[in-house]
Amino acid sequence: MSELSRIEHTATEMRLPALLEVRGLKRHFFIDDGLFARERRSVKAVDGIDLTIRSGEALGLVGESGCGKTTLGRNIVRLDRPTAGAIRFEGIDIATFDDRQLKPYRRQIQIIFQNPYSSLNPRLTAGNMLMEPLMLHGIGEPAARRDRVHELLRLVGLRAEHHDRYPHEFSGGQRQRLGIARALALEPKLIVCDEPVSALDVSIQSQIINLLRDLQEELGLAYLFISHDLSVVEHMCDRVAVMYLGRIVETASAGDLYAKTYHPYTRALLSALPVPDPTVETEEIILEGSVPSPVNPPPGCHFSTRCPFAVPACSATTPELVEREPGHFVRCIRLDEIS
Numbered sequence: 001m002s003e004l005s006r007i008e009h010t011a012t013e014m015r016l017p018a019l020l021e022v023r024g025l026k027r028h029f030f031i032d033d034g035l036f037a038r039e040r041r042s043v044k045a046v047d048g049i050d051l052t053i054r055s056g057e058a059l060g061l062v063g064e065s066g067c068g069k070t071t072l073g074r075n076i077v078r079l080d081r082p083t084a085g086a087i088r089f090e091g092i093d094i095a096t097f098d099d100r101q102l103k104p105y106r107r108q109i110q111i112i113f114q115n116p117y118s119s120l121n122p123r124l125t126a127g128n129m130l131m132e133p134l135m136l137h138g139i140g141e142p143a144a145r146r147d148r149v150h151e152l153l154r155l156v157g158l159r160a161e162h163h164d165r166y167p168h169e170f171s172g173g174q175r176q177r178l179g180i181a182r183a184l185a186l187e188p189k190l191i192v193c194d195e196p197v198s199a200l201d202v203s204i205q206s207q208i209i210n211l212l213r214d215l216q217e218e219l220g221l222a223y224l225f226i227s228h229d230l231s232v233v234e235h236m237c238d239r240v241a242v243m244y245l246g247r248i249v250e251t252a253s254a255g256d257l258y259a260k261t262y263h264p265y266t267r268a269l270l271s272a273l274p275v276p277d278p279t280v281e282t283e284e285i286i287l288e289g290s291v292p293s294p295v296n297p298p299p300g301c302h303f304s305t306r307c308p309f310a311v312p313a314c315s316a317t318t319p320e321l322v323e324r325e326p327g328h329f330v331r332c333i334r335l336d337e338i339s
């Protein structure tokens, strides 16, 4: 490559849009309270999310159960339709696309589900399960498809003899490997991993985590890696976003987030982690109360009802996500007083 074309090439790369840009994403579920309800209530499961994932990058998404992680993931892969906001994949907003428009994107954005027991079709053998997406998308001649199925089994550490087995004949870890193989079948660029090891035996969780890491490197995949476990995310991800009641409260590179934590909620999550060295004294911040209902989230800062630092102003206005240090964003109006 000549010097000039190298410069042009680099310039083109720099202009490339992020792989995924989510802007102002909302998903409100409307629930009927019965015949006499004056107005329908809504569950604000996802309530204004902005996030960016670059090609080949792993973004971790952490937060307690019920904060909206799965809903966000399902919207990004468009298994669900957002109430508002944009989901730009390589610059194209797919938030409101119909099935026909979505077809090319279905190949590129895949999901691995939390529960490998319920997410695999019990009537299909492993081989047929992996063949199905190839057929649906008209990929390859029959012989090439068969080769691809074997390649997929190999990629996830399953053997040729697993080809004709049904899901119930596999262990939990093997089923999740199969779920990963199915997600890989169409050579996606982005995979939403929704708590991919939470339902698995602790003894095999690290095998699956390592497999996902190896695949990311080998195939240049980008991940949205959802977990309620901050230590897994630290191990897996380049950047981390912390979610509370439908919003992101803090986001930074994994190194920065663990080195300097700003948001009181992130601090509480981190303080609950076991410390490797038991002689080091740490103070666990115990949060009062439980996560409020997303049907009626507290006004202003959603965390204000449980925050040890909250003052009346916290429930008066919704804080913005502010860049506190380069690349480190925090949603809290009291940062100067509390950090």
Ligand SMILES: Nc1ncnc2c1ncn2[C@@H]1O[C@H](COP(=O)(O)OP(=O)(O)O)[C@@H](O)[C@H]1O
Residues within 6 Å of the ligand: 029, 043, 044, 045, 063, 064, 065, 066, 067, 068, 069, 070, 071, 072, 294
């Ligand atoms: N289809 C639905 N209808 C109504 N409420 C829903 C639906 N799906 C999720 N929710 C609610 O949205 C909130 C977020 O759920 P979810 O995205 O599953 O959270 P997480 O994955 O972080 O545990 C919860 O209060 C849940 O009950």
Ligand SMILES: [Mg+2]
Residues within 6 Å of the ligand: 069, 070, 071
């Ligand atoms: Mg979930």
